[in-house]
Amino acid sequence: MDFELSPEQEQLRDNVARLMRERYGFEARKGYQASPRGWSEALWRDYADMGLLGAPFAEADGGFGGGPVETMIVMEQFGKALALEPYLQTVVLCGALLKHGAGEKHRAELIGAIAAGESRLSFAHAEKQSGFDLHDVGCSVVKDGGGGFVLNGEKTLVGQGDSADKLIVSARLAGARRDRHGIGLFLIDADAPGVTRRGYPTQDGQRAAEIAFADVRAAPHDVIGAPDGALPVIERAVDETVAALAAEAVGAMSEALTMTVEYLKTRKQFGVTIGSFQALQHRASDMIVALEQARSMMYLAAMMAGEDDAAERAKAMSAVKAQIGRSAKFIGQQAVQMHGGIAMTYEYKVGHLFKRLTMIDAAYGDADVHVRRLAERGSLFA
Amino acid sequence: MDLRLTEEELAFRAEVRAFVRDNLPASIREKTVAGRRLSKDDYVRWTRILAAKGWAAPHWPPAWGGTGWSPIELSIFLDETQRGNAPELVAFGVSMVGPVIYTFGSEKQKERFLPRIVDLRDWWCQGFSEPGAGSDLASLRTTARRDADGWVISGQKTWTTMAQYADWIFVLARTNPQAKKQEGISFFLVDMKTPGITVKPIQTIDGGHEVNEVFLDDVRVPADAIVGEENKGWDYAKFLLANERNGIARVGVSKARLDRVRELASIPVYGSGPKIEDPFFRAKLAEVEVELKALEVTQMRVISNRRTAGKPDPASSVLKIKGSEIQQATTELLMEVVGPYALPYREPDAMSNEPPVGPDWAGPLAPTYFNTRKVSIYGGSNEIQRSIIAKAILGL
Numbered sequence A: 001m002d003f004e005l006s007p008e009q010e011q012l013r014d015n016v017a018r019l020m021r022e023r024y025g026f027e028a029r030k031g032y033q034a035s036p037r038g039w040s041e042a043l044w045r046d047y048a049d050m051g052l053l054g055a056p057f058a059e060a061d062g063g064f065g066g067g068p069v070e071t072m073i074v075m076e077q078f079g080k081a082l083a084l085e086p087y088l089q090t091v092v093l094c095g096a097l098l099k100h101g102a103g104e105k106h107r108a109e110l111i112g113a114i115a116a117g118e119s120r121l122s123f124a125h126a127e128k129q130s131g132f133d134l135h136d137v138g139c140s141v142v143k144d145g146g147g148g149f150v151l152n153g154e155k156t157l158v159g160q161g162d163s164a165d166k167l168i169v170s171a172r173l174a175g176a177r178r179d180r181h182g183i184g185l186f187l188i189d190a191d192a193p194g195v196t197r198r199g200y201p202t203q204d205g206q207r208a209a210e211i212a213f214a215d216v217r218a219a220p221h222d223v224i225g226a227p228d229g230a231l232p233v234i235e236r237a238v239d240e241t242v243a244a245l246a247a248e249a250v251g252a253m254s255e256a257l258t259m260t261v262e263y264l265k266t267r268k269q270f271g272v273t274i275g276s277f278q279a280l281q282h283r284a285s286d287m288i289v290a291l292e293q294a295r296s297m298m299y300l301a302a303m304m305a306g307e308d309d310a311a312e313r314a315k316a317m318s319a320v321k322a323q324i325g326r327s328a329k330f331i332g333q334q335a336v337q338m339h340g341g342i343a344m345t346y347e348y349k350v351g352h353l354f355k356r357l358t359m360i361d362a363a364y365g366d367a368d369v370h371v372r373r374l375a376e377r378g379s380l381f382a
Numbered sequence B: 001m002d003l004r005l006t007e008e009e010l011a012f013r014a015e016v017r018a019f020v021r022d023n024l025p026a027s028i029r030e031k032t033v034a035g036r037r038l039s040k041d042d043y044v045r046w047t048r049i050l051a052a053k054g055w056a057a058p059h060w061p062p063a064w065g066g067t068g069w070s071p072i073e074l075s076i077f078l079d080e081t082q083r084g085n086a087p088e089l090v091a092f093g094v095s096m097v098g099p100v101i102y103t104f105g106s107e108k109q110k111e112r113f114l115p116r117i118v119d120l121r122d123w124w125c126q127g128f129s130e131p132g133a134g135s136d137l138a139s140l141r142t143t144a145r146r147d148a149d150g151w152v153i154s155g156q157k158t159w160t161t162m163a164q165y166a167d168w169i170f171v172l173a174r175t176n177p178q179a180k181k182q183e184g185i186s187f188f189l190v191d192m193k194t195p196g197i198t199v200k201p202i203q204t205i206d207g208g209h210e211v212n213e214v215f216l217d218d219v220r221v222p223a224d225a226i227v228g229e230e231n232k233g234w235d236y237a238k239f240l241l242a243n244e245r246n247g248i249a250r251v252g253v254s255k256a257r258l259d260r261v262r263e264l265a266s267i268p269v270y271g272s273g274p275k276i277e278d279p280f281f282r283a284k285l286a287e288v289e290v291e292l293k294a295l296e297v298t299q300m301r302v303i304s305n306r307r308t309a310g311k312p313d314p315a316s317s318v319l320k321i322k323g324s325e326i327q328q329a330t331t332e333l334l335m336e337v338v339g340p341y342a343l344p345y346r347e348p349d350a351m352s353n354e355p356p357v358g359p360d361w362a363g364p365l366a367p368t369y370f371n372t373r374k375v376s377i378y379g380g381s382n383e384i385q386r387s388i389i390a391k392a393i394l395g396l
Helices: A007-023 A026-034 A041-050 A068-081 A087-101 A104-115 A231-266 A278-304 A310-344 A349-362 A367-377 B007-023 B026-034 B040-053 B071-083 B091-104 B107-118 B233-242 B251-265 B279-303 B315-337 B365-376 B382-393
Strands: A121-124 A140-143 A149-159 A166-172 A183-189 A195-201 A207-218 B124-127 B143-147 B150-157 B168-174 B185-191 B197-203 B209-222
Touching (some): A007 A041, A068 A231, A183 A207, A183 A231, A231 A310, A278 A310, A278 B279, A278 B315, A278 B382, B007 B040, B091 B107, B091 B168, B150 B168, B251 B315, B315 B365
Antiparallel strands (some): A166 A183, B143 B150, B168 B185
16 A cells, blocks of 8 residues: 655646646636636647646557546646646546547547647536436437438537537437437537537636537447447546546645635734634634545545446445535635635635535535435445 | 555455454454443453464564554554454553553563563553543643652542553653643553552443542652653653554444444334335435545555654544544444434343343443543544644644
């Protein structure tokens, strides 16, 4: 057992931390957020130059041979800075769909383009009725008789779906809407005929899109994996995304705590710094306890993201997501409370950390959803 | 970074697990599982089984009977013995005074006391807390004054766990009343048979007897009863309290208790069927398991941190707070399992011909819940731990 990072991993962490410090101050972030895409293209190129976009992919696929630990390192730093670029969508989520679902040729082509910063992908999966059930897919696909496919349906809440140039779309080739079997993944150009996108801002300063597909054609080579058996790939990619979100949340939580402690040491009321009040000291200590528990789950997630046993992996990720959600809510709310009025302003960073933490809890099932799943699955210590 | 146990660590875990399975007497295991009180003989018997194997003082230096295990191996040992329902080692000797003696004591003290701690020939108890000195331990008022032959100790200690079994007591006493309160305290080793010592039981809320008041009335001890230097006792006491980071979280104890929760919750108790079929109960159980899983990793992070190895680590306060909260949550779940039959009270050690009211196994559940409220109070209350975190980690 060993929690130490390798020298290369420490280097990666320091490099990303430096970039965020130099280029992702909270004022700079406001500028990126206000730009048309809602994030910085210049930084995306920097990420490519630094090797971040290819970090978690095998060298044979055009990546740099890293894995979940590298993703964890990058996402934690992004979490601290509240980075807006579509790393989670493109590199982590769509990257995992390609890694586990696509054939060799597809992987080489697409992963190489991702790593070079030339292509940004979003996963169009959730639908209005699906909630957090990954198998609930109503969007339909039929064979066109010539080896290709035709898609119809609507997808919702597609992360950074308005700025993506390619979409991976889940659609049902067979079975009823909530069957586990019959779901396929299709690579669709975001501007393909029949695709309509409506982009909008989200509470956490990012963007998402509602996307409709009307008789959208996919060529035979646009299928990722088996056209009717993609659910295990989707579940695996979402588990890896949950692990990455855990790291992003830990970064945001640690930043919220750092800012809170700094504030307690400088803000004066009644003639003393408010950090001298025991009620606030103990609350800050409880925040540390919550953060350390979350950090432990971030490590567990990085370890279990590579687990091949789907049931074991899902159980661990539910435990991770539940703990992250509980810690994120407590730390986010208390960071606002202990800052007082200033945290209620739009111009101050703590409120934005709180909002991102809130949305991370809600993504892919909040703490209650995952506790319920665990309750159905039996002991974590079996 | 690799969070899996190595091949060697896995083999070690299997060895400990098999040892506990094959060597823990069934009568002791049954009591621990059921939550019934262990006798002095039970503790002595298990400690000597471990001593024969060389495992009774695992964290000590090998020269004094330790094992030389790595921090992770020590943690695996604790986890496996706890989850295997073995009694915990009696901490007052092996975990508290023993390390103080081998770190600060004289050669004569080491040779005289350490071997007798390992196999529990000497049972120690802790003379720290006083009626007026709880969380504010340094305000203690027990005094030790010099006389021609040594020292004369007078005062009152309280919450002295298992003093009724003890052969020796380690005592903090004030040797310089003029000094600042932390600076005038010394650390003494006192034979419980010395004239002037009186032990009076304190009954705890569960009806049991594990703590005592210890009165010291002009107790005369020899000059060599003092450990280390005069007036340095507070340093030794802090060392003693801080050095117990391995095991403070009691992860194995909580795992064993959750095993018991699942076992008992599968038995139908009353009309509505087994408790485990209640989704709300299962959700509460899952919440505790999530926290415990995280704590298990947190503990490993603290233990394997090379930068703080061997030094007191304020992160152990995190382990104490979360570990005690989880222990309490597990006993609460355990009591809920039996529903209304938590109600009847039975004398903990009574021999009775009366049939139990409700399931036979229900008796100790509510007392265990009540008794376990102590874990967030002792060893530095959780509020004291929060103050330590605020000061040492957050710099407030």
